[in-house]
Amino acid sequence: MGNSIKIKWGIIGLGKIANQFAKELQLVKSAELCAVASRNLDKAQEFANLFQCPKAYGSYEELFQDESVDILYIATPHDSHAELTIKALQNNKHVLCEKPIALHYQDALQMIKTAKECNKFFMEAFWTRFNPSVREALYHVQNGVIGDVKYLNADFAFAVEDLEGNRMTDTKLGGGSLMDVGVYPLFLAYLMMGIPKEIVAKSNFHSTGADLQTSIILQYETAQAILHSSFLSSSNLKASISGTQGRINLNSPWYMTESYTLIQDDHKEKIKRPTLGKGYTYEIEECHTCIRGKEIESQLWSHQNSLDLISIVDEVRKQIGLVYL
Numbered sequence: 257m258g259n260s261i262k263i264k265w266g267i268i269g270l271g272k273i274a275n276q277f278a279k280e281l282q283l284v285k286s287a288e289l290c291a292v293a294s295r296n297l298d299k300a301q302e303f304a305n306l307f308q309c310p311k312a313y314g315s316y317e318e319l320f321q322d323e324s325v326d327i328l329y330i331a332t333p334h335d336s337h338a339e340l341t342i343k344a345l346q347n348n349k350h351v352l353c354e355k356p357i358a359l360h361y362q363d364a365l366q367m368i369k370t371a372k373e374c375n376k377f378f379m380e381a382f383w384t385r386f387n388p389s390v391r392e393a394l395y396h397v398q399n400g401v402i403g404d405v406k407y408l409n410a411d412f413a414f415a416v417e418d419l420e421g422n423r424m425t426d427t428k429l430g431g432g433s434l435m436d437v438g439v440y441p442l443f444l445a446y447l448m449m450g451i452p453k454e455i456v457a458k459s460n461f462h463s464t465g466a467d468l469q470t471s472i473i474l475q476y477e478t479a480q481a482i483l484h485s486s487f488l489s490s491s492n493l494k495a496s497i498s499g500t501q502g503r504i505n506l507n508s509p510w511y512m513t514e515s516y517t518l519i520q521d522d523h524k525e526k527i528k529r530p531t532l533g534k535g536y537t538y539e540i541e542e543c544h545t546c547i548r549g550k551e552i553e554s555q556l557w558s559h560q561n562s563l564d565l566i567s568i569v570d571e572v573r574k575q576i577g578l579v580y581l
Contacts, residue, residue: 262288263544266325266349268316268340269332270294270303273354277329278307280536286544293319316340320347327377327543330354333423334430335580338363341378345370350377352543356439356569357562359430359580364566368559377546379539379554380562382443386538388529389516390447391556393497393504396518397448403501406479408448410441410495412511413469413486424487425466427580432466434459434578438485439569440511441495445474445481446565448497452476455568459576460488467578474568 265287267274274292281287289309294300297314304312313319319328320343327350330340338358344351351371357380358364371378384390397405413433416424425431445452452474459467469486484491495510496503502520506513512535515528531537546554553559 262286263547264288264290264324264326266291266293266319266322266328267303268293268319268328268330268344269336269354270299271331274303274329274331275306276534277331277536278303278309280533281540282307283533283537284540284544287540291319291322291325316343320344320349323348326350327352327547329381334359334435335428338367341367342370345374345376345378348374348376350543350547352379352381352539354381356380356430356435357566359435361563361566361570364563368563371552371559375552377543377552378559379543379546379557381539382557382562382565383536383539384440384443384511385447385557386542387512387535388531388538389506389513389527390444392527392529393506393516394447396504397497397499401501401518402497402499402503402520404478405449405497405499407498408445408479408481408496409483409498410444410481410506410510411484411486411491412437412440412493413484413489413491415490416487419462419468419487425462425464425468427465427578430580431464432462432468432470432578433485433487434467434470434569434572434576436485436487438467438470438472438483438572439565441481441483441485442472442568442572443565444495444506444510445483446561446568449474449476449479449481451564451568452481455571455575457572457575459578465579467576470572470576472572 291311293313300312454475474481493509
């Protein structure tokens with residue numbers, strides 16, 4: 257597949273995040289949106305019209321069968337990620353699946369096993385991993401620019417006006433702040449510091465059993481991370497990584513930041529790294545690179561990375577007593 261040939265995308269699940277993703281696909285020259293699917297044909301048609309997409313399907317099955325599609329972006333609610341990813345892979349499609357990869361570790365394992373069996377590229381859509389500032393911050397950490405990391409602090413919180421009858425509080429759909437936004441701070445701590453030795457987590461809950469706010473301490477051998485997610489109040493959306501010789505602040509909103517601040521002694525430097533679009537463009541380009549290189553996983557966000565992260569999330573869930581129906 258030469259670089260001049262466009263990689264043809266299909267999108268399943270046409271909500272808010274799919275809308276944003278489709279906009280970003282238009283910014284990537286080597287990408288082409290060629291088919292979308294919803295359980296509602298009118299909705300699919302409307303979405304297709306909005307993005308000049310030639311094909312709209314009223315069922316996911318029809319999109320799985322479309323042989324012109326190279327890769328599927330799965331943007332349905334969390335509970336269906338595993339089932340739809342596995343079906344897509346078995347239908348000879350590469351897959352970029354929205355995070356969190358699945359609701360349970362075992363499901364994630366099955367998805368990865370299927371990707372290997374089908375020899376198809378599969379990645380969890382952790383777009384923040386490919387953000388230029390986050391990549392640079394990790395490079396600084398790995399090269400000892402701020403010394404040994406001792407503390408990381410990150411949050412992702414916003415006030416949701418109406419939590420009743422909402423996908424965000426529906427435990428059947430994997431609702432709750434942990435799965436929706438708490439995975440971001442957990443991801444950052446894992447990326448910068450690895451797997452913790454111990455996890456302590458507490459939550460406040462909605463009447464449905466979904467967590468409305470969750471605070472987490474990750475205990476490492478000689479370091480700690482303090483993380484927070486919430487639907488009840490907004491936060492600064494900043495993240496800081498503190499080492500023995502300095503610190504890095506990922507400026508707000510840190511998960512899609514366009515700058516970071518490097519602080520060493522009295523020296524403070526703000527480094528700007530503007531993103532193309534909101535930044536989904538970088539994970540799209542990573543998918544293309546891997547597909548062209550006949551890779552079934554990314555080296556930047558590997559299958560093992562996804563498994564490590566979901567094992568941390570599973571432990572948090574166990575600690576807070578969050579159960580998916």
